[in-house]
Amino acid sequence: MSEANPAFAAIDHATAQAHEASSHWAASTASERARLLRGLADVLEQNATALIALANDESALGEPRLTGELARTAFQLRGFASAAEAGVPYLQIDDAAAPGAPPAGRPRLTLVQVPLGPVAMFSASNFPFAFSVLGGDTASALAAGCPVIVKAHSGHPALSRKVFELAVAVVAQQGLPVGVLTLVEGASREAGAYLVRHPNIAAVAFTGSYQGGVALWRVANERPRPIPFFGELGSINPLVVLPGALANGVAEVAKSLAGSIALGCGQFCTSPGLILVFDDADGRSFTAALADALSTQSPHRMLTDSIRYGFDHAVGKMASHAAVRSLIEMREPRELHEAGDDSCAGPWPRLFEVEAAAFIANSDLHEEMFGPAALVVKVRSVAEVLQVLQAVEGSLTVTLWGVQQNTADNLALIRAAEQIAGRVLFGGVPTGVAVTRAQQHGGPWPASTQPQTTSVGYGALARFLRPVALQDAPDWLIAAKRGGTLS
Amino acid sequence: MSEANPAFAAIDHATAQAHEASSHWAASTASERARLLRGLADVLEQNATALIALANDESALGEPRLTGELARTAFQLRGFASAAEAGVPYLQIDDAAAPGAPPAGRPRLTLVQVPLGPVAMFSASNFPFAFSVLGGDTASALAAGCPVIVKAHSGHPALSRKVFELAVAVVAQQGLPVGVLTLVEGASREAGAYLVRHPNIAAVAFTGSYQGGVALWRVANERPRPIPFFGELGSINPLVVLPGALANGVAEVAKSLAGSIALGCGQFCTSPGLILVFDDADGRSFTAALADALSTQSPHRMLTDSIRYGFDHAVGKMASHAAVRSLIEMREPRELHEAGDDSCAGPWPRLFEVEAAAFIANSDLHEEMFGPAALVVKVRSVAEVLQVLQAVEGSLTVTLWGVQQNTADNLALIRAAEQIAGRVLFGGVPTGVAVTRAQQHGGPWPASTQPQTTSVGYGALARFLRPVALQDAPDWLIAAKRGGTLS
Incomplete structure (x- = not known):
């Protein structure tokens, strides 16, 4: 089905390979899946120095952060290996037959999990290891x-090519068939x-922007046969900073929050x-x-x-909004340059109120400013906090201090947070998952196109499985399914 | 948001009531939910005679079938009551904090379930009890x-009004707040x-036709904030009738299958x-x-x-298809009338080959003929069976004899069946769930707009819940969540 775009032929080739590998990998045992995942973790660690240097060249995220991210990516691959060995992707509920007429009488029913088939995984820019070639989506799909x-x-x-090369060697x-893991390039929307x-x-x-994600989600739904689209x-x-949270002073907590806002x-x-803050002295x-x-952070x-x-566009819009006050003065590029900065440097952190x-x-104030910036919302009551949370509608996290x-x-605040978030924190900062x-x-x-699923943690595996009930299946089949020796 | 259609005002009213009841019902304990579900089961059984008569007047499904269906509906309500008491809608995974730096070090994380909110439940015509006012979708959503x-x-x-009246009295x-269960009428597509x-x-x-279901699924996806649409x-x-399945003769198995095709x-x-049948003597x-x-069945x-x-349209299309042979001659209405039949009688069963x-x-041969008709596909090899199953793409069930x-x-056949079906039977007939x-x-x-979910069985509950991770939540909150005494 190739057309003019040169990326299309590469996509045809890679998906054909994946299709060809699909039955084999679906039938793989837990130990085969675990061996692959651990092999991928090992090869990341064995090449850590070179990979981190390459990642830093391309992302500027810094060696300490990238060292931690590579470790987390290897940890995650091994975690999914253990999940496979524990039988998660073969999960089985076995309901014995019951004698008599329905509804109490019933045949034997055994629920097993079946892999969906080839998964297209769109890497994110901001986690070149953990949400890229061998990141959590890849690890959970392979484990499934x-x-x-x-x-x-x-x-x-x-970095993507280098990590993929190492992975291909492990495969x-x-x-294993080459189609178990393939890679395509081409940044155009058409190729996606x-x-x-x-x-x-x-x-x-998919992990990425709202615009890009929603556009591809629509494509998935417009297929002759729509497919699940797990977009983050x-x-x-x-x-939310409740007054009680500031009883021991403001300096330490403010510093910790500023670090989280400017992190990476x-x-x-x-x-x-x-940041919801009460309009009182504290x-x-x-x-x-x-x-x-935040002003002392240098991203x-x-x-x-x-x-x-x-980012510049989003903060510019925010700064010029009639209802918004800027709490950190904008520094001009020249001023930054005189301070020893150059054109490659990061943006100045911003805080608005x-x-x-x-x-x-103003729903235009609800949009994400992707970068080192935050908006302080001045509130006067718990009722007002609840209204602000309701206005947000959907978010990966809500933190309640x-x-x-x-x-x-507090119960009302917790319920409101649960209504709009996938994770509710009772202290600390939301960065770090x-x-x-x-x-x-x-x-x-x-926040997500499928809010009933997760893209981090071992629950992520379930996204790529479909339950199938086997009615009165022969014993040899059930035994084989249970051991993950047949899938 | 009412417009011209008179059904709209009723929908505004009912959804406002549901919205108002939402927080209260989300916070209900397992025993409150179980009490409601058992109360609804009791009231169905206490009024069985009158309800079955009414159902038979409107559906013509016959008293034996409707008696069984009411029993199943009550059984199902009580089953979801037990599932609530077992903690299914409050399901909790509690991962203790681990000391040290990430990725191994981590905060305490407790996974809880949060109800989605008011559910619009579209009744089906063919199960006036089990997929209607108090059917499986209602039972699982209330339990959630x-x-x-x-x-x-x-x-x-x-029947819908009568069952709803009885339910309202239980509520x-x-x-409980009146908005826990509301009912709207109006058959127009606009109202839906x-x-x-x-x-x-x-x-x-939603349970119903492909056309109606897909149209509403599109509406759900076109909302400013799309919502999950569970359409069956x-x-x-x-x-699939493999040669070995006919070793003990054909009469009994043919009779059992004819009964399933014409059932209801x-x-x-x-x-x-x-029906896939090998083109050999057996x-x-x-x-x-x-x-x-099948000819002796009188639907x-x-x-x-x-x-x-x-149905008449679908069998007419099938009968006139150049590649299709009719195995049961069409009887003319006059002939049926002379045989003692009348205009209210059911359609004559049909079998094609x-x-x-x-x-x-011919993909037009893949469409469902909703009614007492089946298409026999003559196959010559297991490879051909696999090709036919692949052509079907999606089905609630596949039966392998x-x-x-x-x-x-056999393994290849089982895998092919698992690829396209939610339930695979190793004998018997697929009617009866x-x-x-x-x-x-x-x-x-x-077959389903969300093939990773089920609309029958206790897994149906998960459709109406969203997981939320609580990070470092206070002990009192986790304890209350665990007991289902706080939601």
């Missing part, structure tokens, strides 16, 4: 028994749409972008301390020119 | 903590779309509509016996005029 076609991100092409060494539309693709995993589209991550140049989908002093602490260069352009009523009334006591107000069974990374629309 | 707005089916309006008697578009609706459960859209349910006048979404003798057995009147019209290659090449042995051919934990009622598109 699905071949993966990686759509490399144009923000780190050399070959383990005697072509991949999502491709008849060989059974599901899509970013978020403004409200953080604010290029985290869990970066706290909306609250005002916290906001001032936050502005101070590094952003991931790509288009992300930098998007708005009244709750104005925030609620100061709700430790079992009170009616632990890889564990109980993790939920995916909130109501627009 | 979601208020339900029932869209009554115009095929049984009086009132238990002191208005309900799905309504901002107070958080999810949709019907199916052709292939049944063929108005089951699991009715076997595609196979030909089985097909002849099936045609004989009752169909559920609605439009279903009858649709086609070569495998012609079936694969004669795959008891562990052979390469047990309500149990291991049930899976929902196959790949077009």
Whole structure:
């Protein structure tokens, strides 16, 4: 089905390979899947120095951050290996036959899991290891028994190719079909749409912008046979500072929050972008301390020119909004240059402030500023906090500082947070997402296109499986399914 | 947001009530939910005689079938009550904090379930109890903590009103908000779309035709904030008769299959509509016996005029298809009338036959004939069976007769069946869907809009819940969540 775009032929080739590998990999045992995942983790670690240097060249995220991210990516691959060995992708509920007439009488029913088939995985720019070639989406899809076609991100092409090369060698060494893991390049929207539309693709995993994600989600729904589209589209991550949280002073907490806002140049989908602060003496002093602490952060260069352009555009819009006050003065490029900075440097962190009523009334203030910036919303009551949270609608996280006591107000705040978020924090900062069974990374629309699923943690595996009930299946089949020796 | 259509004001009213009841019902304990569900089961049984008579007047499904269906509906309500008491809608995974730096070090994470909110439930015509006002969708949504707005089916309006009246009395008697269960009428497509578009609706459960379901699914996706649409859209349910399955003669198995095809006048979404038979002596003798057995069935009147019209249209198209041979001669209305039949009587059962290659090449032969009719596909090899199954793409069930042995051919058939179906049967007939934990009622598109979920069995509850991870939540909150005493 190739057309003019040169990326199309590569996509045809990769998806054909994935299709060909699909039955083999679907029938793989837990130990085969675990061996591949551990082999991929090993090869990342064995080549850590070179890979981190390459990643830093392309992303500017810094060696300490990239060292941690590579470790997390290897940890995640091994975690999914253990999940496969524990039988998660073969999960089985076996209901014995019951004698007698229905509804109580019934045949034997055994619920097993079947892999969906080849998964198109769109890498993100902001996690060149953990949400890229061998990131969580790839690890969970492979553990589920699905071949993966990686759509490399144009923000780190050399790293993507190098990691893929290492992975291909592991696949070959383990005697697996080449189609288990393939990679395609080409940054155009047409190529992305072509991949999502491709008849060989059974599901899509995507991490990226709202615009890009929604456009591809529509393509997935417009197929003759629509397929699941697991899109994680970013978020403004409200953080509520209740008065009780400031009882021990404002300096330390303000510093910790400023660090979270500027971490990785604010290029985290869990970066706290909306800070709800009470308009009282402590609250005002916290906001001032936050502005101070943020001013001393010096974020590094952003991931790509288009992300930098998007950030400048978003803060420009915010700064010029009639209802918004800027809490950190903009520094001019010349001033930055005189301070020893250059054109490659990162953007200056920004902090804005708005009244709750104005925030609620202006939906253009609800948009994410992807980068080191946040908007302080001045609130005067718990009721007003609830209204602001309701106006946000969907977010990956909500953080509540100061709700430790079992009170009616706190319960109302917790419920409101649960209504709009996939993860609710009772302290700390939302950046940093632990890889564990109980993790939920995916909130109501627009944070996620499938808010009932998670893209981080071992629950991510379920996205690529479909339950099938076997009615009165022969014993040998059930035994084989149980051992994961037949899938 | 009312417009011209008189149904709109009723929808505004019902969804406002549901919205108002939503927080209360989301916070309900397991025992409150179980009490409501058991109260609803009791009231169905206490009024069984009158309800079954009313249902028979409107549906013509017959008292024995409706008696069984009411029993199943009460059983199902009580089953979901037990599931709530077992903690299913409060499901909790509690990962303790781990010391040290990430990725191994982590905060405490507790995964809980949060109800989505008000569910619009579109009743089906063919199960006036089990897929209507108090059917499986309603039972599972209520058990999940979601208020339900029932869209009554115009095929049984009086029964819908009566069951709803009884339910409302139970809700009132238990002191619950009236919005926990509401009902709207109005058969127009505009009213259905208005309900799905309504901002107070958080999810949709639908059982019905492909056309109607896909149209509403599109409406759900076109909302400013799309919502999950759980549509069960019907199916052709292939049944494969392998030569070994006929070793003990053809008469009994043909009779059993004819009974399944004509059951409830063929108005089951699991009715076997595609029979794959080998073109050998036994196979030909089985097909002849099936045609004989089906001719002696006398199906009752169909559920609605439009279903009858649709059936006549579908069999007319099939009968006039160049590649198709009719195995049961059409009887003219006059002939039926002379045989003592009248204009209210059901349609004559039909059986057609086609070569495998012609079936694969003609996608218009893949469409469901909703009613007492089936298409026999003549196959010559296991490879041809696999090709026919692949051509079907998505089905609620596939039945395999004669795959008891562990052979390469049988494994290939089982894998092909798993690829296209939500339930694979190793004998028996697909009509009859047990309500149990291991049930899976929902196959790949077009059988279901969300093939990773089920609309029958206790897994149905998960459709109306969204996981939320609580990070470092206070102990009192986790304890309350665990007991289902706080939601």
